[in-house]
Amino acid sequence: MAASSRVHSMTAFARAEQVAPFGTLQVEIRSVNQRYLEPHFRLPDALRDLEPTLRETLRTRLARGKVECSLRFEATEAHQAPAVNAKRLKEIADALAAIQQQVPSAVPPTTLALLNQPGVMETQHLDQEAITSAAKALFDQALDELIDARAREGEKLAVMITTRLAAVSEQVATVRSLLPQILERQRRLLLERLEVAKTDLDPQRLEAELVLVAQKADVDEELDRLTAHVDEVSRQLKQKGPKGRRLDFLMQELNREANTLSSKSVVAETTRCAVELKVLIEQMREQIQNIE
Known part of the structure; x- marks a missing residue:
């Protein structure tokens, strides 16, 4: 089967049932998130040999998830209860009548003794091949539904x-738009501190201080990686x-850049954006834990 481009969750439930002349089959499959594919099967003894086939079918259709598969089978009453073979019973009765004529003193057998005679009681044999075939088809149906x-x-998901990716992009755009103002504000604050301190710096030293401030506040690289x-x-x-x-790996990378952005923040606006980014990334990460 060709791989689908649709996003698949690992959480789902499916149930399928079939009523046939030989009895009732019921399949239930439920799955939850798991790092790898972890299948578990519960099958009746009569269909235990079917497990390797069903396990392989599951492996070719699913890649991840803890998957619990339950298969139940209940034979019809006709196949469960023994029945009297009327023809065989009549043959025995005719034989007993002949013996009674020959030996009048012979004691007739009890009803229980008659039932214990070979061939008197019989059960209808189940068509194991038909049951197995139906179970496979029903499992495929339930798996399709799952x-x-x-x-x-x-x-x-x-x-x-x-939606949250769009919100992340909005926060990135907000920080990017604020960068010129942030750099200008940091430059102005530095000059004001120097003025208050009545400290004169030579132009080269002043330029070096301004470059250092710009480097600390510059988060262009982080914003580019976030994008x-x-x-x-x-x-x-x-x-x-x-x-x-x-x-999941990309969420780790996004979170890394958001943390760096937060650590390099020098104004409240970028701090708020960094916090909002981390909230959005954590929300996405929780959803992604359920994606196959």
Whole structure:
């Protein structure tokens, strides 16, 4: 099956049931987030041999998640309860009647003794091949429903992440727009301190101090990396196949840049933006924990 570009959540539930002449089959699959694929199966003894096949099917369709699969089978009453073989019972009865004519003193057998005669009681044999085939098909159906549910949930997660990415970009743009004012303010404050201190610096020393202030307040590089990471997250959301681990790594990188921005902040405006960035990144990270 070709990998889908849709975002898939790891949290979902699916249930499928089939009623057939041989009995009732029921499949339930539930999954939650997990770093790797961790399947667990509960199968009836009659279908225990089917587990390797179902496990391989699951492995080819899912990449991550703790997945619990439960398969139940209940045979119809006709296949559960023993029945009397009327033909065999009549044969035995005819034989007993003939013996009774020949030996009138013979004691007739009890009903229980008759039932214990070979071939009198029988159970209908289950068509194991038909049951196995139906169980496989039902498991595939439930797995399809689970994947569809994971995709629907994933679409909601993608919308929430995209919304927060836009908010991150807004904060980056805000800080970038403030940079000229911040640098000018820092320059003015330095000059005011020098004026208050009545300290005269030679032009070269003054220029060096201004450069140092500018370097401390300059966060262009961090803003560029934040923008690059935001673009990469958007690109990954559109990629085919599992993407949760890559997105989780990008959240770490975004958080790293937000921390650097916070540490280099010299005014309240950039501090507030850095805090808001970290809140947005943490919200995205929590959502991404559920993405396959």
